[in-house]
Amino acid sequence: QSVLTQPPSASGTPGQRVIISCSGSRSNIEINYVHWYQQLPGTAPKLLIYRNNQRPSGVPDRFSASKSGTSASLAISGLRSEDEADYYCAAWDDSLSVGLFGGGTKLTVL
Amino acid sequence: QVQLVESGGGVVQPGRSLRLSCAASGFTFSDYGMHWVRQAPGKGLEWVALISYHGSSKYYADSVKGRFTISRDNSKNTLYLQMNSLRAEDTAVYYCAREVGDVWGQGTTVTVSS
Secondary structure (H helix, E strand, O other): OOOEEOOOEEEEOOOOOEEEEEEOOHHHHHOOOEEEEEEOOOOOOEEEEEOOOEOOOOOOOOEEEEEEOOEEEEEEOOOOHHHOEEEEEEEEEOOOOEEEEEOOEEEEEO | OOEEEEEOOEEEOOOOOEEEEEEEEOOOHHHOOEEEEEEOOOOOEEEEEEEOOOOOOEEEOOOOOOOEEEEEEOOOOEEEEEEOOOOHHHOEEEEEEEOOOOOEOOOEEEEEOO
C-alpha cells in the first residue's frame, strides 16, 4: 500500500475532462513539490507536471495539476485516445527521507 | 541530446550481487541529483535511491537499505547501483532518472531467480 494514494483506475470518453487525485500527508505533499508522470505500456515514465503545476516544454496544455493541503490532482481535458496510460504522482517525504510514488492510476479512454 | 542509458541488468541467483550503471550524456551530470526507480512486473513505480549532485548525500527506500548502494562518478558521467544480497522481490526493470524525473533511461531488467 502506497503512502501516496491514487485511485487504481479512471475513465472517460474522448473530449471529456478527467481528474486523477493523489492523497498524502503533511510530510510529503503538503510541504514538498508534487510531480506527475505518464507511462505508456512498455515504455519509461515521462514527466507531465513538475513542481506542483509546471508543464515541461512539449506537454500539451490539456494537462494541468494543482495542490491543496495534503492532496494533489492531475486534470486532463479534451481527452484523447493516446492519453490512455498509467499516471503516477510523486513527492519527497521529509519525515521518512524517501521518495514516494502513488500506486498509479490506469486511465482508460472509452 | 540529453540521454541516460542503463546497463548491467541480467539474471542472478538469490543472494548474489549485481551492479547497474547509468551513463549520462548531453547535460552537465555533476549539476543534478540522480535517482534509481524500479518497476516489478505488472506493478507500479517504486523509488529506490537518490544521490545528491556531489555524491555526499544518499537516501534509500527501506526495502533496499543495507543491501543496495548508490554512487556516482562525475568524471565519468555515470551513476551506479550496487545491489547485494538480492532477493526474488528485487526482480524489476530498473530506471535511472534525473532530479525531478525530466529525463529517464530506457531501463534495464534484473531477474532474481534460482
